[in-house]
Amino acid sequence: MRLFRHLPVFGRPAFRAPLAPEIPFAVIGDIHGCDRLLSELISRLERLELPPQHVVCVGDYIDRGDESAAVLRRLHRLTHEAGVTCLLGNHEDMLIDFLDRPERAGPRWLRYGGLQTLASFGLGPIAETAPEEAWRAHRNALRLAMGEDLEAWLRRLPLFWRSGNIAVVHAGADPAVRLSDQSRRSLLWGHPEFSRTARQDGLWVIHGHTVVERIAHRDGRIGIDTGAYATGRLSAALVSTWDVEVIST
Ligand SMILES: [Mn+2]
Numbered sequence: 001m002r003l004f005r006h007l008p009v010f011g012r013p014a015f016r017a018p019l020a021p022e023i024p025f026a027v028i029g030d031i032h033g034c035d036r037l038l039s040e041l042i043s044r045l046e047r048l049e050l051p052p053q054h055v056v057c058v059g060d061y062i063d064r065g066d067e068s069a070a071v072l073r074r075l076h077r078l079t080h081e082a083g084v085t086c087l088l089g090n091h092e093d094m095l096i097d098f099l100d101r102p103e104r105a106g107p108r109w110l111r112y113g114g115l116q117t118l119a120s121f122g123l124g125p126i127a128e129t130a131p132e133e134a135w136r137a138h139r140n141a142l143r144l145a146m147g148e149d150l151e152a153w154l155r156r157l158p159l160f161w162r163s164g165n166i167a168v169v170h171a172g173a174d175p176a177v178r179l180s181d182q183s184r185r186s187l188l189w190g191h192p193e194f195s196r197t198a199r200q201d202g203l204w205v206i207h208g209h210t211v212v213e214r215i216a217h218r219d220g221r222i223g224i225d226t227g228a229y230a231t232g233r234l235s236a237a238l239v240s241t242w243d244v245e246v247i248s249t
Contacts, residue, residue, distance in 0.1 A: 017217050020166075024052050025053060025239055026236045029225045029226055029236070032062070037232065041235075057086045058087055059086070059087045059092060061075055064229040069146075073150065092157060098142075121145040166206060167179050169205060170188055170207065172187070174191040175193050178201070199220050205220060205221050211225050
């Protein structure tokens, strides 16, 4: 993706809100193995008359859809260029956990769609009840198929990104806690108070993880996961001062 150097104002806003980013940016929602949708959305962002200066992906690149390996490789490539940040999602966290302790983390990962990710890297299925050696063999095969660079990149993904009065996180945040003090669990899996209580510090939170029918704002929260895997609709929120515009596949 080329480096964007344009002024803000993308087009007609989906809604207006007192957002004050340092630069205009785009946030891409949960991809879940839908590489063709990701490719289409990125092309559309690049073709905008005034493209965003930065692109943030909220995590959950893998599982459920069939093209997880292709999504990871595309995002890995993109982050070598300026202006793209990929956050860690709970699904990537489960993959890393699987690499670290396959017999413990593997069965749970399968229940979250891990088989599709294994298949996308050319690995056959494995049963939740498989013996420890089988889990370790599968881990070794996945590690080989991924390659060192991709694994190292995954392990370095940040938990949040911030610009001005806006934070981008995967799932949510504890409204009573500063962004820099959030627990890993709140950011990756959400917090029970997140959807119930407005923050008092003026920080806006853009997030994925929970599927929404329409991208809107409520009490300082903007959810952008439009359920690409099930709906075919992958969305980007284009954020500039006071404006959010939405582009969906
Ligand atoms: Mn998630």
